Amino acid sequence: MGRISGLRRIFRLEGSDATVQRDAEQEVRFHIEMRVQELVAKGLTLEQARAEAVRRFGDVERTRARIEQLDRERLGQERRAAWWSAAAQDVRYAVRGLRRQPGFTAVVVLTLGLAIGANATMFGIVDRLLLRAPPHVVDADRVARVFFVQQPEGLPVRQTDRASFPQFATLRDTVRAFERMAAVFTTDVILGEGADARTIRGAMATAGFFPLLGVQPALGRFYHEDEDRPPVGTPVAVLGHGFWQRELGGDITVLGRELRVDGVAYTVIGVTPEGFTGIDLEQVDAWLPISVAARAGVADDDWHSDRSMAWIQVVARLRSGADVRQANAEATAAYLSYIRGLRWADAVLPQEPRVELAPLLRERGPDRGDGSRIATWLAGVAAIVLVIACANVGNLLLARAMRRRREIAVRLALGAGRGRLIAQLLTESLLLAALGGVAGLLIARWVGAIVRSVLLPDIVWTERMLDPRILGFSAAAALLTGLLAGLVPALQALRPDITVALKAGAREGGGRRSRLRTTLMLSQAALSVVLLVGAGLFVLSLHNVRTDDLGFAADRVLVAGLDWRGADVTPAERIEAYRRAHERVRELPGVRSASIGSMTPFYTMMSPELHVPGWDSLPRPGGWGPLLHAVSPEHFATMGTRILSGRGFTDAENRAGVARVAMVNQAMAALLWPGENPLGKCLIVGDETSPCSEVIGVVQDARATDIRPTPVMQYYVPVEQGQWRGSLRTLFIRTDGEPDLLIGALRSELQAAAPAASYAHIRPMLELIDPQIRPWRLGATMFTAFGLLALALAAVGLYSVMAYSVAQRTHEMGVRMALGAGGGDVVRLVLGEGLRIAGLGIALGALIAIVAGRRVAGLLYDVAPNDPRVFGVVVATLLVIAAVASMIPALRASRVDPITALRAE
């Protein structure tokens, strides 16, 4: 820049916006005055000279304004250029620094990567479950699920979004606040016929469902109102995009093809757009007009008039201008008028009934599942892991900054601006965070896919793992992490005691500034304890839920049912088919025992009319029951349900025309006949004129609908005695070996026994229970993963703090040893220090865990939130880890050679 730069330095006149105006004015005035002087010297009067000078100059004001503007623009340009060049310099400097220490860089990037990856994964899940509207729903804020709420006396509020068709129709026809209402019922339907038949997911939806949501077909069209008119509509079908791709290879000539579902031949008229799942987030293979599909698959011709089945889910779109309160009031009025029209036989009358609109996303509404609740917790946990990682990286950066104190002090002394130095240190941490963010996304892509498919398999994940929202979230997380982790060390390193730093060099700087690092360390240990306690509680819950006696032994039990959809068979023929199937199946090699039952736990339940002498109305603990099981005598052996007193049914009792007998569960015996012997008591199954069924045995309580123990009354009668006349049957099969291996053989037996049935459903009993176990599996797996991650981070953190502190105090160690301290003393010193920090953190964490534990109590299974085993194991583990992490630096310290250490001065 030559001479002018020299001038710049001499006068230190930096251009700025404030001086621009003054400069322009001065420059112009200087010119005019010089000209006036010159003209006066030539003999003009002052007046004349001034006029002449201005004339020659032209428009003074305009010129001044113009050059002022030009200067402002130039200054802006220069500032931007300077900023970019400084930033580029900082980045180059940071890159150089990080490349010099690849080990440090790798640890930091991995730490941040794991933490950001965990957060990106959990954000993706929470975003899908709780934040983002279901795909292809337009203006989702105005679409609501319609919940029917009632409060039975003395019981918790019950709410369901399931309704009968007339109930839906009443609301649809009367509520003005709704622009549109629609109903949908999603269930397994049978695709194809005979041996090739299998089940797919079918959604029976009213024609209004699609325009209500605002979805547009990917191919063809959706069905219209006039194709879906009760009682019988037109058999047309819209394929789910996934099904179309998977089963038909995305063939665009699919329109007009026949699709056989539940024995009905549908014509394919359209394909849904990719990712469309309706209102729930689960896969749907085929969309069918409810007026066709419900006849075949649900309830023959009664489907649109039956008031006793609450089966369809109701959704509504609010009219623009209508508010939720108004809609609730109108819908409640309609619901009340519907209830007034009910006959006694249709249903138990609800009390204090009302209608409440709930958000379209199920997990945001009143019946959110444990899965999303745990996912939300886990998202919080992931955030804690990020905080730990942040503290850890902050700690490492701090240690590094301390090592560079001397360098920084020198630069400060030479006049480097603090702002520039902070920018430089921050650039380094931001660069690390950016690398960590990239690593995190890679990890999220890989781990996230596993977490999604293993732990939440029912959800259709249409978003790629790296969609813009997740990318944005991760970028924000990385930025925040970089700033947080970098700011503290940066400020710390710039503490103003330059002279001390210059004089003492690096050696003494560390020890004195260790309080901040100790605090970070402490919080890491504390948070690790919290997470590991959480992990322990969930692992114990999972263990308990798996090993708990459910009242039956679900492993090695298969549940088989015959599907009669589309088949023209009488109930008597169905019952006979089950008898035949039972006979064949029990002879099959590999089958230990087989039984017939009317009710499948976790799948169906029945509570027909029952009277008990001495009781006007029966108690209904938990709001259910009493539940009836009509079973064959082998049922208790097959299910593994223990008979506690009395005896089981005999084959001789399992036929019509013999004296009626019954068995009750423990809960029922205790409730109905407290303190008495239940054996020999009388149950009247059916209406009051039915004969007594003598109670001959008491069985243990078995779970019926809920994996958690609930006191539901259950009773059992021989299935062939005719006490219960229903035709509903299920086969239960206990196998000798792995039950899955027997499914094929079983299916051919069932098809041979019941050729008229359209399909034989065979499922392991465990599969029915599994959805209820999944939340604990999710919690246990994820808490453990996060807990171990946090533990690893804390271990690395403690190790780095101790190693650094030892390195800083080599001199001190040398002196100690020169004065006669043994290696053991030094080890004890360092180890003690490490354990003291860790111990404090652990104690703090245990306290937090005890407080926070009360909040997760509801999510645990048979584990107290302050379970001493969990706390004991966690505390011991952390202490061991802390000991190991401090032991390595301690040993290193003990090997310090006093001569070398002292000479290094």
Place this chain on the structure above:
Amino acid sequence: MPADLELLQGTLDILVLKTLSWGPRHGYAVARWIGETTDDELQIEEGALYTALHRMEKRGWVESEWGLSENNRRARYYQLTALGRRQLRSKRDLWERYSRAVSRVLQVA
């Protein structure tokens, strides 16, 4: 004058650059030097000179700094940058070719 503005602006830039090619000077000195060298024949409005200077500073052809004038007053000094020198060279070549061409045409007439 507006019709000649384009020509004039280019010309003015050359004159200013040329003036500064002997060393840093302030705006008044530039104006005087141009006036004296051309015997005031160009009749340049001096305000335009300043806008030219500042425009060229923004483009990075010249840079400026405050210094002291001959009579000890604060004055803004301008100096050519490397970029400015290159500009001067190329503009001079262009101008010379242009004026040769114009003179040739005029001589033919």
